[in-house]
Each structure stands twice: as C-alpha cells, then as structure tokens.
Amino acid sequence: MPNTLCLGDRAKRPDSSGLLSLVGTPIGNLGDLSPRAAETFRTADLICCEDTRVTSKLLAHLGISKSLMRCDDNVIAQRAPELVERVLAGERIAFASDAGMPSVSDPGQVLVELARREGAPVEVIPGPSACVTALVLSGIPSDQFFFEGFLPRKHGERVRRLQRLASIPGALIFYESPYRAEASLKAIAEVFPQRMLALCRELTKLHEEVLRAPAPELHEQVVARGELKGEMVIVVAPPTQEELERHEAALAAGSQVDAAADPDELLRSDIAEALAAGEPANALAKRLAQKYSRKKRDVYAKVLELQQQ
Template sequence: MGETTKRPQAGKLYVVGTPIGNLGDLTPRAAAAFEAADAICCEDTRVTSKLLAHLGISKPLVRCDENVIAGRAPQLVERMLAGETLAFASDAGMPGVSDPGQVLVDAARAAGVPVEVIPGPTACITALVATGIPCEHFFFEGFLPRKHGERVRRLRRLASIPGALLFYESPHRAEDSLVAIAEVFPEREAALCRELTKLHEEVLRAPASELLELVRERGEMRGEMVLVVAPPSEAELELHEAALAAGAGAGADAGANPDDLLAADIAEALAAGESANAIAKRLSQKYSRKKRDVYNLVLSTQAESD
C-alpha cells in the first residue's frame, strides 16, 4: 500500500492590537502572540521593530502597508496553509480599523486559515470617551476626503446620522477638516483629541466654529488626531425628516433646500411678531447655524418687508 502525503496542519493568523502611544497598554496576550509567530506582518518595520525590542522579541518582519499588502496576501496565506503562524500589527491601535490589515484577514478567512484577534487600544473609541460627548450611538468615518468640496458633501451626507461622528486626521490637515466641519455643523459640539495615552495628551472641545478658531490661534500642533462631532439635536433630525418628506411629496422639483426652509421659518416668525434676537437664537439651534448669521438673515428679511 503506497504512502499518502498529508498536508501540513494550517497555521494561524494573529491580529494584534498594539498601543496607540503608551507602551504600558500592551497586553500579555499581545506579547505572547508575537512570541508564538514565525513572522510578523506590519505597516512599518521600523515602528514594529521598536515595539519588539521593548518586549525583547526578535522575529522576521514582513512589510505589509497599504501599497503592497494586496499583492503579498496570497503568498502569506500560502505560508499559513503550509503550517506557519503569522501575526499582523498596525503601527498603532487595532488592525483593520482604517488600515490595511483587513485585506489579510479577509484573505485568510477565505482560505480557511484560523484567525485570532488579540484586542487592544483603539484611538477612535479612546477619543470618544475622553471628550464626554454622548456616545450611546456613534459612526466611525475614518479619514475625510482631501478636497474641501468633497469633504463638505460627505459631511452633509453624514448630518442625519443619529450619533457622534468620529474622524481620523493628520496634523497638517486637521484645520482644513475643521473648516468643513464648522461650515456644516457650526453649532454642534466638537472635539479635537491628540497624543492620546501619551504624556502630552490633549482634548479640545467647543462648538465647531469656536473649536476652529481655537485651533487657528494655537497654530501647529503635533501628533495624530481624532475629531469628534456631537450627535444632531432632535430639531436637526426633525428638519432632515421634513426635508425628506417635502422631497418625496413634491417630486424631483422639491429640492427641500434648508436655506429655503430657514427663510420660510424667519418670515413666519416675523409675521407672528417674534423679536429678531429670539428668532436668531431659536432658529440657529434648529438649523445648526451661527446665531449671528441667522440674525443677519432676520434683519435683511425685515428690511425687504418694510
């Protein structure tokens, strides 16, 4: 009877969460996973080398950043199917959350390779909790588009989400993103979080338009950042629902332009004898606009009717 060739037992993929700043946040399970791995896949070999040196671990490293991971994933899967155990680590935080790790996880699962996730810190959740902004519901967007017009359009599409909005941002683009956030959500509370878990951790929180001015006054700030925008008010959600209803009722020509709705509310309030200051205060909250801008609209509407 001839011999049969047995396929080696499949290895494993460890998906390892790593500290977002403070090395004290590295878990014993994460260290054990690195120790058990035959090789470690990572975004930046220099960053992961420092982490392993801190642990006293030496392992072969495979660069798997967003530019190369799709091409390398098939080969890495074959290595695991042949019996090797690999670990994947982002530069910081949980792999797969706004980084290339998900590509390897997907390929491994599709091939039947066991995947074990080692939980670790996540910058977006750490920031959300640190701000004190209501977090019963939240939406993680990741990075906003680079161009201002595209950023604004994307934010407007997120406006009706009934929860906090979370964004990652780099130091040199944070102000640009806040310009768009302040344009779309001027009255909503917002926060900029940087250097999370590190010595100089900082959380700046204010209405979006005020936060923008504060950041401009501060000038250049270092460290990767998380921007958090508070959930919409009930009035904002009602406005959005009214706009949808108006659009559905009037067909393609309805438009449901918030500026038109605001103008109609101003005219109605003036006809009812409400003061300009009271109108501005009430409608700025309802439409998430700057009070002074609404006040100026009230005055111009008054002038036109005189």
C-alpha cells in the same frame, strides 16, 4: 476575470497549529501592549507589519528579536495568498499595523478576507484603538457612533460628505493629520454649527490633550493656536431631534446635495481631479477607498485605468 485573491487549485486542509493573529498595538503608550499581544509576537513563526521600523522598536521594547515582513497597503494584497498558504501549512503568523487595530484605517482587511475565504484560522488580539479611545475621552454621548476615517482633502468635498452624514443619529468620529485639522474643523463648523466637538490629540502620550467646544468656537481656538502637533481624532456630537427633523424636511424637498449622483461617476471624477493635481496613486486609492467605502485594490485599479487614458 474578477479582481479577487485566491490560492489557486491547491486547496489544503488547515493544519491545527496554523493561525493568523491580528494584533492590536499601542497608539502611543507602550505600557498599553497586552501580555497576550507580547506572547503572540514571541511565539509567531513570522511577524508581518505595516512598517518594519515601527514594529522593530516595539519588539526591541519587549526584548524580542525576529525578522519582519513588510505588509503595508502597497504590497499586502500581493503577499496575502502566500501568507494564507503558510497559515494553512501550519505556521503561526502575527500581523500588526503601526498603531491601534489592524484593518481600522490601516492594512489588514484584505488579509483577513482571504484567510476567511480559504478556511485559515484567524484570531484577533484586542488592543488600543484611537477612535474608541477618543470617543470615550471626549465626553460626547457614545450610545451610537459612526467612524468615518479621514475626510476628503478639498473643502467642497468635505462639506458634501459631512452633509451626507448629517442624518446619522450618533456621534461622528474622524481621523485627521495636524496639517489638515484646521481645514476640517472649518468644514465641520460650517455644516454643524450647533454641535459640540472634541479634538483629541497625542492620545495616551505625555502631552495628551482634549479641546472641547461648540464647532465654530473650537475652529477659532485652533486657528488662534496655530498648527497643532500629533495625530488627531475629531468627535462630533450626535444631532438633536430638531436637527434630524430639519434634515428630513430638506430631503423631502429634494435639497440633499448629490443625493442621486452615480457613485461610480463621482469616484471617477474625484480620481481625475486628484491625478490632475498630482496626488500619488497609492495615497489617492487609500483616501478614496475610505471615502466611498470601497476596497482599496478596486479603487487602485480605477486609478491606474484613468492614468493610462
């Protein structure tokens, strides 16, 4: 049986008043919450969120007191059918991740997918996004860009992933934690030694900072400063025409790393290696879902399968 969400045989006609609202929330500065987002929270019958502690602080700032339902990556797939049923029955449900836009390296996509499939009304209340904010703030050409999310944890995997991204004719955007920023910058400097980088941290907050330099130089700066604080976004400049031509020549010569590798085998290998290292199943599924552009629930099923072997 396919691993898909459904509402069973109880098909319903959408009530005209029911609505699922995906709400963009501030990435740091509470002043960035839009009046429309605040009104959506006020009029919602139910507010679902990634972390009730985070969203409760936001609601307190707005003077709103409502019960919250936790819908993080661990439970959103299980709760999505109930939530869509409630929308179809006429309820107005607001969903917010901890910061930024739901579904962008945050929970939400599985809920929207099911709502669309079942005919439940969906709207997005636009709000801040760390990746776009960093891209604009970086000063790096933004005509075209590719959002990768988080790079793999291990150096070899990082390098291989970056090599696969080398031919993208636009800026590359990565999220990173303060604990792995130095390691990621090292890999980026290794693969893209000629490219300009911008490391943006504490976006929209009091200590917002942008470090900008050629990749090897920026890596050296971060090493010299020691551990930086705050969530970070790394923006890599697009390749030059010369770099693209070199990459195309390398492909023609058959030197692309792992170009013909079976994606399923690579995924299973990564899962087995991470489980052996003791990485928690949920965190592992989230990381590899981003790496391989798969649905998290499908990757999680493979993780559980390998755990039981």
